[in-house]
Amino acid sequence: MERSETEAIAETLARREIGGGIAGRVFRQTQRIIDDTGGQAGALIRVLEETQGMIGYLPPQVLKTISRDMRVPLSELYGIVSFYHFFTTVPRGKYLIQVCMGTCCYVRGGERILHTLKKEYGLEPGGTTPDGMFSLETVRCLGACALAPVMTVEGEVHKKVKYVRIKESLSHYEQEVKR
Numbered sequence: 001m002e003r004s005e006t007e008a009i010a011e012t013l014a015r016r017e018i019g020g021g022i023a024g025r026v027f028r029q030t031q032r033i034i035d036d037t038g039g040q041a042g043a044l045i046r047v048l049e050e051t052q053g054m055i056g057y058l059p060p061q062v063l064k065t066i067s068r069d070m071r072v073p074l075s076e077l078y079g080i081v082s083f084y085h086f087f088t089t090v091p092r093g094k095y096l097i098q099v100c101m102g103t104c105c106y107v108r109g110g111e112r113i114l115h116t117l118k119k120e121y122g123l124e125p126g127g128t129t130p131d132g133m134f135s136l137e138t139v140r141c142l143g144a145c146a147l148a149p150v151m152t153v154e155g156e157v158h159k160k161v162k163y164v165r166i167k168e169s170l171s172h173y174e175q176e177v178k179r
Contacts, residue, residue, distance in 0.1 A: 026055055030062055034069050044072060044080065048087060057088045085137070093128040093135035095154050095173050102141035104148040112163040113149055114138070120167055133174065 033050045037043035047066055052058050058081055067074040081087040097117065101110050114136075117123040123136040144150045147159035158169055 023061075026062065027065060029054055030065060031069065034066065044070060044077075045084075048077075048081065052087060057091050059089065063089070085139070090126075091128065091132075093132050095133060096135050096137065096152075097123070097170075098137045098139045098142070098152045099125075100140075100142040100144070100148070100150045101138045102145065102148075104145040105142075105150055108148040109161070109163060110149045113151060113161055113166065116163040116166045121170075134170065 030047075030051050033047050033054075037047060044066075047070065048058065051062060051066065055062070063077055063081070064074060066072070067077050081089060099105075099110055099113050099117070101114075114125070117136055121129050121134060123129060123134060125136055125138045128135040142150050142152060142157070144157060144159065147157070149161050151158050151161050153170070153173060161169070
């Protein structure tokens with residue numbers, strides 16, 4: 001009986017992972033998600049969302065598996081993943097910080113917020129802190145112009161953010177992890 005390419009990749013990755021079998025488990029769960037769609041139209045987004053929800057991001061090996069098993073060209077898959085901001089091909093931190101850079105927020109201090117995050121945490125847009133605690137994204141508008149400048153942490157809106165209080169605002173999340 002010949003092994004499928006998915007099984008071969010999963011086995012190879014499993015040997016590379018500490019605790020062996022982690023990658024194999026990811027591939028099996030991804031396959032289950034694909035199988036559950038039953039070839040429904042529009043199922044691709046659901047498969048991508050559920051897979052990312054399971055492992056936190058969409059690594060290239062997993063995208064190749066989804067591409068092959070759902071018969072969608074890999075280039076099309078990358079087009080979808082890069083188009084929708086909620087998909088990522090790199091691991092994110094435990095908490096996602098989004099800084100609004102819309103006109104109101106920018107004028108009222110959005111750039112200073114980014115500068116402070118870089119200075120205090122070493123965070124650049126698209127980056128993650130070395131401890132894996134925070135990831136940073138810039139967004140065009142969060143729809144809270146009257147509250148500018150605005151940033152969100154895991155969807156929680158922080159309004160009228162003062163750059164001198166950012167460390168204080170984020171310490172709440174750091175403390176939450178320590179509990």
